[in-house]
Amino acid sequence: MHVDVGNALAVEASPGVPEDALERLDDRVRDAHEHIVAGMTREEFGYAALNLPKTADPAAIERAVEPFADSEVLLNVGIGGSALGAATLVDALGGDLDAHFLDNVDPEHVTALLEDIDLSQTVVHVVSRSGTTAETLANFLVVRDAMEQAGVDWTERTFVTTGPEGNLRDLADEHDLPALDAPEGVPGRFSALSTVGLPAAALAGHDVEAILAGAREGRAALTGSLFDCPAYAYGATAYALDVRGAGINAMMPYAESLETFAEWFAQLWAESLGKDGLGQTPARALGATDQHSQLQLYRAGPRDKLVTLVRAREREDRGIPDTELEGLDYLAGGSLGDLLDAEFEATEASLAESGVPSVRVEIPRIDERSLGRLLYDFEAACVLAGELYGVETFTQPAVEWGKDAARGLLSGERGLPEKTELVVE
Numbered sequence: 001m002h003v004d005v006g007n008a009l010a011v012e013a014s015p016g017v018p019e020d021a022l023e024r025l026d027d028r029v030r031d032a033h034e035h036i037v038a039g040m041t042r043e044e045f046g047y048a049a050l051n052l053p054k055t056a057d058p059a060a061i062e063r064a065v066e067p068f069a070d071s072e073v074l075l076n077v078g079i080g081g082s083a084l085g086a087a088t089l090v091d092a093l094g095g096d097l098d099a100h101f102l103d104n105v106d107p108e109h110v111t112a113l114l115e116d117i118d119l120s121q122t123v124v125h126v127v128s129r130s131g132t133t134a135e136t137l138a139n140f141l142v143v144r145d146a147m148e149q150a151g152v153d154w155t156e157r158t159f160v161t162t163g164p165e166g167n168l169r170d171l172a173d174e175h176d177l178p179a180l181d182a183p184e185g186v187p188g189r190f191s192a193l194s195t196v197g198l199p200a201a202a203l204a205g206h207d208v209e210a211i212l213a214g215a216r217e218g219r220a221a222l223t224g225s226l227f228d229c230p231a232y233a234y235g236a237t238a239y240a241l242d243v244r245g246a247g248i249n250a251m252m253p254y255a256e257s258l259e260t261f262a263e264w265f266a267q268l269w270a271e272s273l274g275k276d277g278l279g280q281t282p283a284r285a286l287g288a289t290d291q292h293s294q295l296q297l298y299r300a301g302p303r304d305k306l307v308t309l310v311r312a313r314e315r316e317d318r319g320i321p322d323t324e325l326e327g328l329d330y331l332a333g334g335s336l337g338d339l340l341d342a343e344f345e346a347t348e349a350s351l352a353e354s355g356v357p358s359v360r361v362e363i364p365r366i367d368e369r370s371l372g373r374l375l376y377d378f379e380a381a382c383v384l385a386g387e388l389y390g391v392e393t394f395t396q397p398a399v400e401w402g403k404d405a406a407r408g409l410l411s412g413e414r415g416l417p418e419k420t421e422l423v424v425e
């Protein structure tokens with residue numbers, strides 16, 4: 001992927017990063033890179049994610065999905081990193097598979113979905129690294145019941161990806177379900193390029209090996225300097241802007257098929273960096289659509305934002321027909337792609353003209369290799385940013401309080417745990 005930070009420099013933007021500051025920051029990037037490589041070498045928790053291009057086993061994934069290759073529908077039951085990597089790949093790469101990502105417990109949505117799909121033609125992939133996530137297990141129990149009601153043998157149409165212990169592992173063992181192992185030492189939000197995110201892509205007919213080849217390119221590009229490593233350039237610049245006041249990062253891909261990528265980025269960035277009072281808030285946006293929505297705030301609102309503009313350099317195009325409509329001759333004879341590119345560049349210029357920092361990220365096209373590289377590079381950018389912030393990049397303790405309290409509310413046990421008492425109050 002190509003990263004251009006020119007419009008984030010202090011000569012262009014405020015907040016902006018002075019070039020001499022970027023030079024000094026590169027010394028810290030080099031030290032951080034050494035720490036990252038040491039963590040990767042030791043397969044340390046979290047850093048192991050950056051080894052996935054080497055440790056992921058495409059053949060095992062292909063074998064696991066082969067029995068379900070005739071399925072018309074995929075129901076991926078998982079939440080957070082157990083959904084978003086797979087959804088990003090499938091939404092970006094398309095294909096004939098009717099893929100649904102059940103990653104919430106909205107009863108109306110679940111009921112409508114289960115009534116809409118043919119469960120006899122559906123493969124269910126239940127994904128949970130811990131194997132205990134309430135939303136995932138609740139949804140699985142509902143899906144299993146719906147399959148039984150429909151006279152479908154759920155054990156014939158379900159496979160799981162999970163860790164070594166937990167309810168999901170027990171279920172797989174009890175019913176002899178095909179089970180893939182969640183990658184050891186890899187937090188969910190970093191597991192797109194593994195048995196967590198890749199089965200959905202394989203079921204959709206995409207080339208898992210090509211996705212991993214792109215990720216391997218990203219691994220090879222991890223030099224020790226932000227000046228020749230796109231991932232580090234992005235992670236270091238986003239960090240440098242945050243500490244100078246750009247506390248919000250609007251991820252704005254100019255492709256409908258990358259909208260879910262912005263959602264995946266939001267979890268990766270927020271759950272990894274949001275610690276100890278630090279962290280940059282990801283905002284999900286979409287170009288060109290949000291030029292008619294959030295751009296007003298980005299350009300004329302508080303000077304607290306970085307806008308990350310992402311596009312593919314090549315794409316299929318579609319011509320705009322000639323028109324008799326007055327004043328639209330600037331469109332006639334052109335194409336929707338021309339218009340999208342013009343809007344991308346005009347938005348970038350508009351932000352620069354107003355001094356709002358932006359970073360341009362370009363990938364060659366939206367295919368397996370480019371997606372594998374994009375996901376890997378943003379994971380590496382996030383790991384680097386975590387080193388620069390000095391936070392625990394790979395944990396997410398702040399999400400546990402609410403989980404415990406919710407369980408307490410539901411269990412209704414007397415003498416509710418203190419947290420639940422607080423919720424009840």
Ligand SMILES: O=P(O)(O)OC[C@H]1O[C@](O)(CO)[C@@H](O)[C@@H]1O
Pocket residue numbers: 079080081082127128129130131132133136187188189271396399
């Ligand atoms: O894969 P699991 O263990 O079900 O976790 C799902 C998601 O929940 C979290 O653990 C947060 O609660 C995320 O980090 C993770 O991606």
